[in-house]
Amino acid sequence: MTSSTTTLQEDFPLPPQRSGKSFWFYTLRTNALVLALLALLVPISWYAENPDRLDPYYARILMLIGINVVLAVSLQLINGISGQFSLGHAGFMAVGAYMAGYPATAYSNELHDPGAVLLFYVALFVTLGTIGLLLWGLFALLRLSRRAYGGAPLLLLLALLAWFVWDISMAARVTTGQGAPPYLVWSRLIVWIQSGFTWILERGTPAAAWVDGHLPEAGRKPVTFLLLLLGGACCAAVAGFLIGLPTLRLRGDYLAIATLGFSEIIRVVITNAEPLGRATGLSVPVYSNVGSGESPEFRIFPWVFGAALVTTMTIWRLQHSAKGRAIAAVREDEIAAAAVGIDTTHHKVLAFVIGAFFAGVAGGLFAHYDGYLNPNAFGFIRSIEVVVMVTIGGLGSVWGAIAAAAVLTWLPEFLRDPGSWIGIVTSAELPRWLVDSLAAVGENRMVAYSLLLILIMLARGGAFGFRRPSFLRWRREPGAPAAGATAS
Amino acid sequence: MPLLEVQNVSVRFGGLRALGDFSFGVDVGEIVALIGPNGAGKTTAFNVITGVYRPTAGQIVLGGKRIDGRSPVHINRAGVARTFQNIRLFQNLSVLDNVVIGFNRSAERGLLATLLRSPRFARQRADFYDRGMDLLRTFDLQPKAKLLAKNLPYGDQRRLEIARALATDPKILLLDEPAAGMNPQEKQDLMSLIRFIRDRFGVGVWLIEHDMKLVMSISQRITVLDHGETIAIGSPTEVQENPKVIEAYLGEPV
Numbered sequence: 001m002t003s004s005t006t007t008l009q010e011d012f013p014l015p016p017q018r019s020g021k022s023f024w025f026y027t028l029r030t031n032a033l034v035l036a037l038l039a040l041l042v043p044i045s046w047y048a049e050n051p052d053r054l055d056p057y058y059a060r061i062l063m064l065i066g067i068n069v070v071l072a073v074s075l076q077l078i079n080g081i082s083g084q085f086s087l088g089h090a091g092f093m094a095v096g097a098y099m100a101g102y103p104a105t106a107y108s109n110e111l112h113d114p115g116a117v118l119l120f121y122v123a124l125f126v127t128l129g130t131i132g133l134l135l136w137g138l139f140a141l142l143r144l145s146r147r148a149y150g151g152a153p154l155l156l157l158l159a160l161l162a163w164f165v166w167d168i169s170m171a172a173r174v175t176t177g178q179g180a181p182p183y184l185v186w187s188r189l190i191v192w193i194q195s196g197f198t199w200i201l202e203r204g205t206p207a208a209a210w211v212d213g214h215l216p217e218a219g220r221k222p223v224t225f226l227l228l229l230l231g232g233a234c235c236a237a238v239a240g241f242l243i244g245l246p247t248l249r250l251r252g253d254y255l256a257i258a259t260l261g262f263s264e265i266i267r268v269v270i271t272n273a274e275p276l277g278r279a280t281g282l283s284v285p286v287y288s289n290v291g292s293g294e295s296p297e298f299r300i301f302p303w304v305f306g307a308a309l310v311t312t313m314t315i316w317r318l319q320h321s322a323k324g325r326a327i328a329a330v331r332e333d334e335i336a337a338a339a340v341g342i343d344t345t346h347h348k349v350l351a352f353v354i355g356a357f358f359a360g361v362a363g364g365l366f367a368h369y370d371g372y373l374n375p376n377a378f379g380f381i382r383s384i385e386v387v388v389m390v391t392i393g394g395l396g397s398v399w400g401a402i403a404a405a406a407v408l409t410w411l412p413e414f415l416r417d418p419g420s421w422i423g424i425v426t427s428a429e430l431p432r433w434l435v436d437s438l439a440a441v442g443e444n445r446m447v448a449y450s451l452l453l454i455l456i457m458l459a460r461g462g463a464f465g466f467r468r469p470s471f472l473r474w475r476r477e478p479g480a481p482a483a484g485a486t487a488s
Numbered sequence: 489m490p491l492l493e494v495q496n497v498s499v500r501f502g503g504l505r506a507l508g509d510f511s512f513g514v515d516v517g518e519i520v521a522l523i524g525p526n527g528a529g530k531t532t533a534f535n536v537i538t539g540v541y542r543p544t545a546g547q548i549v550l551g552g553k554r555i556d557g558r559s560p561v562h563i564n565r566a567g568v569a570r571t572f573q574n575i576r577l578f579q580n581l582s583v584l585d586n587v588v589i590g591f592n593r594s595a596e597r598g599l600l601a602t603l604l605r606s607p608r609f610a611r612q613r614a615d616f617y618d619r620g621m622d623l624l625r626t627f628d629l630q631p632k633a634k635l636l637a638k639n640l641p642y643g644d645q646r647r648l649e650i651a652r653a654l655a656t657d658p659k660i661l662l663l664d665e666p667a668a669g670m671n672p673q674e675k676q677d678l679m680s681l682i683r684f685i686r687d688r689f690g691v692g693v694w695l696i697e698h699d700m701k702l703v704m705s706i707s708q709r710i711t712v713l714d715h716g717e718t719i720a721i722g723s724p725t726e727v728q729e730n731p732k733v734i735e736a737y738l739g740e741p742v
Binding site for chain 2: 023024026027030031313314317318321322323325326328329332333335336337338339340341342343344396
């Protein structure tokens, strides 16, 4: 821990009044507030997503801010609150984007088939679940064999590997058209998985078509979009679970490297997957039809900022609950956390799964906002951008992550042409020297951006985090020892 | 038969026998102690009881059920809580949160209730903070409830760690050198605090301590370890007069 200290715990939650009624009142009030904010997004969108009122350039920055808020806040859960250092957020976002984008292109006609999309996810998760169960059974068997003989798991694993290699090499020799002999299991596994998947799809198609036919026209597109977002997010959560489990023993730099590698694997897999468009990218139907003259109009603005709101609410509420306390305890001291009865594994994986879920939501939003997905957009740099947002916002602070996501999305655009942004605020004639120097900043914006980042990093710990620098501390308990007085 | 019983437990690290054939027990309402020179294996004994290490041989029984080889989480929930020789608080959490975390096992379920802030969640939270404040009050830490744990003075940190352990509602409390780094006055206070904990919370206290005066005056039974082997066991007076103990602490008589 750094020597800079915050004397007070931030956001100290006060217990509500003590009576049965007031608890109900508290629940209703706090959720009504969220619903009111969500409802407010619709009228705002009439302004924000309207090319006649707001320049599409500004609207796009606004939209990217919303998506980046979802990303940064969800990474804050993993990196800040749970204290693990993940560099793989772009990977989770890619999973969400492609798994929300692919079914929309392959199984849906212009986002009008909620039944077909739902069927795709059901088939996918049933298939994945079966594979998972089989793998789990295999591992359970390997573990059990240890009872018979200590070296048995290793031997069995080696035998399995040998069988696998033999199987593959035999399959390569069997000429096509002959039909593979029945003992070749491994080489046909992928075919079985595929046929199982299509079997479910075929069985379900009539039911899905019936559902789609009976839904009101105006409701079909939003429902499809919601299903796509949730489905993509669930896929990302599965990815988060898969990386969360094996990397539990890693921490610090090692965990960062592992997550980075994992997200690169995702990117490379996408780059080589035929149905996902390989390196050429994937064109995805766009949700918003504003300006096309169609009726009814669908806007994506409420979805983006609704997702930002729901993400923030979820992660803030999680942080300020028994679960969040447990996650923070694991961050502070794993051994002590286990000694007071906190299941460390559960809470570390939970943080990863929920963080990845919302990264997937951000991916799905991006896919259907932008309409085009390219694997290179989800590379290492994208992960770093989100990590920078979280770090600059301050580790552990949800509000800091939001502020940093907004500022750091806007800042490069501001530096591109500072004069025009100032022109929005004031129409007054600026002095000549100021116009010139602003133009100079615009020309060297990458330098200016890096300098600003360095400046913020010098204020160690970011703007709002639990490692807030001394000059940003404004609340101190009377009589408490000053920062630095106690060794930590 | 005592509630927590360690039966012939050995711990080996490669060729090193850190703990050999160790047997001891503690019952509810008792105060017992484990002493011995540095490196005798005292903390190893605590670590093996709380599940940090797995015993190489022997068994540990809590209330008739074997707990050896189980995870630290399981053992804590079964009713054994501990403190650490080098204080392990959740430094960047508030003093109150440090204690409230101990109640956590009754709040494990209900992710949806947490996210929707259901009335049940709100009631439980209020209840937790009330109970946490009560617990802090018994330890005189209540005025400092909002401070971050790392900003507490040393003695308060020691007491907070004991409070956190008690929050998990244990039957047996293991204290690893609770008096380390305390002055004589603080040690006096600690002694009365330990007796108070035993009476108020009805727990059995098992402590590791170097301070002979403290150990002799407070404990009912004492075990002495040296190089992982038990060299004496009995009441404070018996142990004090045992020549092997004197030898271990002072060296062979000339």
